[in-house]
Every structure is written in structure tokens, then in C-alpha cells.
Amino acid sequence: MGEHRLDEPERDALKREVADRLRDAVAALADCDHADGELADAASLAKSLALRLAGPHRKRWYEADPDDAALRTSYLDYSPVRGPYNAIAPEMQLDYVEAADGQRRVEGRARLSSAYEGPPHGVHGGWVAAIMDELLGYAQGLAGQHGVTATLKIRFRQITPIDENLRLSAWIHEDRGRVVMIRGHCHVGDTLTAEAEGMFARIQFDEIRDRMRERHAAK
Numbered sequence: 001m002g003e004h005r006l007d008e009p010e011r012d013a014l015k016r017e018v019a020d021r022l023r024d025a026v027a028a029l030a031d032c033d034h035a036d037g038e039l040a041d042a043a044s045l046a047k048s049l050a051l052r053l054a055g056p057h058r059k060r061w062y063e064a065d066p067d068d069a070a071l072r073t074s075y076l077d078y079s080p081v082r083g084p085y086n087a088i089a090p091e092m093q094l095d096y097v098e099a100a101d102g103q104r105r106v107e108g109r110a111r112l113s114s115a116y117e118g119p120p121h122g123v124h125g126g127w128v129a130a131i132m133d134e135l136l137g138y139a140q141g142l143a144g145q146h147g148v149t150a151t152l153k154i155r156f157r158q159i160t161p162i163d164e165n166l167r168l169s170a171w172i173h174e175d176r177g178r179v180v181m182i183r184g185h186c187h188v189g190d191t192l193t194a195e196a197e198g199m200f201a202r203i204q205f206d207e208i209r210d211r212m213r214e215r216h217a218a219k
Contacts, residue, residue: 015084015085016084016085018053019083019084019085019086019087022087023087023113025046026088026113027114027115029042029115030113030114030115030117031115061074080130081131081133081134082094082110082134090111090116090127090131091109092108092110092134093108093109094107094108094138094168095108096141103171104142104171105139105142105171106135106142106168106169106170106184107167107169108138108167108169109165109166109167109168110165110166111163111164111165111166112127112162112166113162113163114162117162121159121161121162122159122162123159123160123161123162128154128156128186128193128194129152129154131166131168132152132154132184132194133149133152135168135184135186135196136149136182136183136184136196136197136200137149137198137200139170139182139184140180140182140200142172143172143180146202147179147180147200147201147202147203148200148201148203149199150179150198150199151198151199152197152198152199153196153197153198154194154195154196155195155196156193156194157193157195158191158193158194159193160186160193160194161188161193166187166193167189168184168186168187169184169187170183170184170185171183171184177202178202179199179200179201179202180199180200180202182197182200183195183196183198184198
């Protein structure tokens with residue numbers, strides 16, 4: 001009998017499971033004390049897993065055929081900040097919603113383990129900035145075409161705690177055509193822990209892709 005080939009939902013579920021368990025392992029490595037034997041076993045398992053996951057190059061979204069819409073949007077699945085298939089990404093979910101005042105905005109949630117700790121019991125400021133950049137970047141969808149971050153200003157109001165549910169929100173502040181100004185907040189309960197404002201420049205990603213190809217070819 002031939003090997004059973006997985007369909008896309010099965011592959012999706014397994015990728016998420018692998019990433020989730022690796023995320024658990026990263027958190028446990030950062031949070032727990034381990035006996036020598038446990039560390040030796042874990043090192044052996046980690047080496048075996050790394051070898052098992054090694055394989056052929058996976059096409060990136062910018063290497064896709066222009067008509068392959070699924071692959072061209074797959075970068076979200078592998079985002080280092082919220083990708084469900086990326087084990088270094090913390091738990092994070094973002095959605096477009098319509099607020100009570102009729103304004104469309106982004107609402108989301110995140111939760112970061114001690115693997116992301118900076119100050120005592122708090123999320124490292126670099127990760128707070130990354131989360132806010134991802135939040136504001138996602139909010140570009142409210143204005144249509146996406147671009148890249150031109151400037152990002154973060155104000156740290158309070159320590160953003162680890163192992164607690166973070167409430168995220170973002171909205172379009174001003175659309176200037178070539179650039180979009182977006183603002184966002186991070187709350188824990190009713191406490192504002194961080195606020196951000198970003199300027200995002202609309203670009204043609206295919207031009208960036210071609211430029212980077214030329215750069216690599218010149219090496």
C-alpha cells in the first residue's frame with residue numbers, strides 16, 4: 001500500500017501542532033529548572049527533531065506565481081510575531097471589526113510566556129514593539145493596499161506583563177495617499193501598557209522582490 005498523503009486541512013493541523021509543542025518547549029526551557037538527565041534527553045530529542053524537520057526549500061510568498069493567491073498570502077502563517085506555523089511567535093490573534101461608533105478597526109489579543117520576559121514579570125520592550133508593529137501593520141488592511149513600516153513610535157505606559165491576556169486595538173488615524181498613519185493600544189484589563197503610532201509607506205512588493213534578487217545575484 002502507498003503512503004497516505006495528507007490533504008491541506010490535515011497538513012495545516014499538523015503544522016500548527018508542531019509549532020504549538022515547540023512553543024511549549026521554548027517556554028518550559030525558559031521557565032523551568034531541569035535535572036542533568038532531562039537536559040541530556042531533551043538535547044537528543046531536539047537534535048533528532050531538527051534533523052527530521054530539515055528538507056527541501058519551501059517557496060516564500062514572494063517567489064509565488066502572481067496567480068497563486070494562497071501562496072502569496074501564506075507569509076501570515078509564518079510571521080515571526082503571530083504566525084501559527086512559526087514556533088518563535090507568541091500567541092496572537094487579530095481581526096477586523098466594526099466598533100460601536102461605526103469605525104472599522106482591528107481588535108486582537110496576545111499572551112506571552114516567560115520566554116519573552118525582559119523586566120521582572122514583564123514582556124521585553126523589543127517584543128512589545130514587535131507586537132505593536134504587527135498590530136499596526138495588520139491595520140493597513142483597513143485602508144486597502146499594504147506597505148512597509150517607515151517610522152514606529154512606541155510609548156511604554158506600564159510594564160506589559162507576561163502570562164496575562166493582552167488586549168490590542170488599532171485604527172487608521174490619517175490616510176495621506178502614499179503613506180498611512182496608524183495608531184494602536186495595548187491594554188491589560190483597563191490598564192494601558194503601551195501605545196504606538198506608525199507611518200506606513202505603500203510600495204509594490206514585486207519591485208522589492210526583484211531588487212533583492214538582483215542583490216543576491218551580485219554576491
